[in-house]
Amino acid sequence: MEGTDPVNNKLAAALSGGAVLMLVLSGCAEGNQKVDEYAKRICDQLGPQLKKISQANQSITSTAADGKPEDIKKADSAAFDKISKAYAAMSASVEKAGPPPVEGGAKTQQEAVKELKGTSRAYSDLKKSVDRLDTMDQGKFAEGLSGIVEQLDEINRLGGKAIQKFQSGDLGAAMGQQAGCQRPGGELKPNGDK
Numbered sequence: 001m002e003g004t005d006p007v008n009n010k011l012a013a014a015l016s017g018g019a020v021l022m023l024v025l026s027g028c029a030e031g032n033q034k035v036d037e038y039a040k041r042i043c044d045q046l047g048p049q050l051k052k053i054s055q056a057n058q059s060i061t062s063t064a065a066d067g068k069p070e071d072i073k074k075a076d077s078a079a080f081d082k083i084s085k086a087y088a089a090m091s092a093s094v095e096k097a098g099p100p101p102v103e104g105g106a107k108t109q110q111e112a113v114k115e116l117k118g119t120s121r122a123y124s125d126l127k128k129s130v131d132r133l134d135t136m137d138q139g140k141f142a143e144g145l146s147g148i149v150e151q152l153d154e155i156n157r158l159g160g161k162a163i164q165k166f167q168s169g170d171l172g173a174a175m176g177q178q179a180g181c182q183r184p185g186g187e188l189k190p191n192g193d194k
Contacts, residue, residue: 030077032101032170032174034101035100035101035102035170035171036174036177038097038100038101038171038174039171039174039175039177039178039181040178040180041097042093042097042100042175042181043175043178043179043180044178044180045089045090045093045096045097045180046090046093046180046181047179047180047181047182048094048180049086049087049089049090049176050086050180050181052082052083052085052086052106053082053083053086053087053098055082056078056079056080056082056083056086057079057083059078059079060075060076060079063075063076064114069133069135069138069141070135072145073130073131073133073135073141075129075133076105076127076130076148077127077130077171080123080124080126080127080130081123081124081127083123084120084121084122084123084124084126084127085120085121087116087117087119087120088116088117088120090116090119091113091116091120094109094112094113094166095109095113095115097109100166100171102169102170102171108162108165109166111162111165112162112165113167115160115161115162115163116163119155122151122155124146125151125156126151126152126155129144129148129151130148132144133145133148147175167177
C-alpha cells in the first residue's frame with residue numbers, strides 16, 4: 001500500500017482545492033427585482049447540483065484516506081461521473097434560464113454555459129482515466145493516480161473565469177443571497193480557505 005497513500009491525499013487535496021467552480025457569494029444585492037428573480041430561479045436549479053458535487057468530493061476524500069486500490073478506483077469513478085453529470089445539469093440550467101438581466105448578460109451567459117460544458121467533459125474524461133487504472137500492480141496504480149491528480153489540477157487551473165464573471169456584480173450579490181447558491185456544509189473554497 002506504500003506509495004499510494006500520498007497520492008490519495010494529493011487527490012483529495014486537489015478536489016477540495018477547486019473542483020467546484022461555483023463560489024459562495026457574499027455582498028448586498030442592490031434590490032433590483034429582475035436580477036433578484038433571475039438569481040432565485042438559477043440558484044434553485046444549481047443548489048441540488050452543488051450538493052451532488054460536494055457529496056462526490058467527500059466520497060473521494062473519505063475513500064482516499066485509507067482505501068484499497070479497488071475501492072479508490074470505484075469511488076473515484078463514481079464520483080467523477082456524478083460531478084460530470086452535475087456540471088452538465090448546471091450548464092443546462094444556465095442555458096435554460098436565459099441571459100441575466102445585467103449589462104452584457106447574453107455573452108456572460110454563453111461563456112458560462114460553455115465553461116460548464118467543458119468542465120463536465122473534463123470530469124467525464126477523468127472518469128475514463130480512472131476506469132483504466134491497473135489495481136493489480138501497486139506501482140502502476142500509484143503512477144496512474146498521480147496522472148489523475150495532474151488532470152484534476154489542470155481542470156482547477158483552467159476553469160472558473162467565465163463562472164466568476166457570471167457571478168459578479170449585481171447578479172453575484174443577488175445570487176449570494178440565495179440558499180441554493182451557498183456552498184454545502186463547510187467545503188473548502190477554491191482558494192483553500194473555509
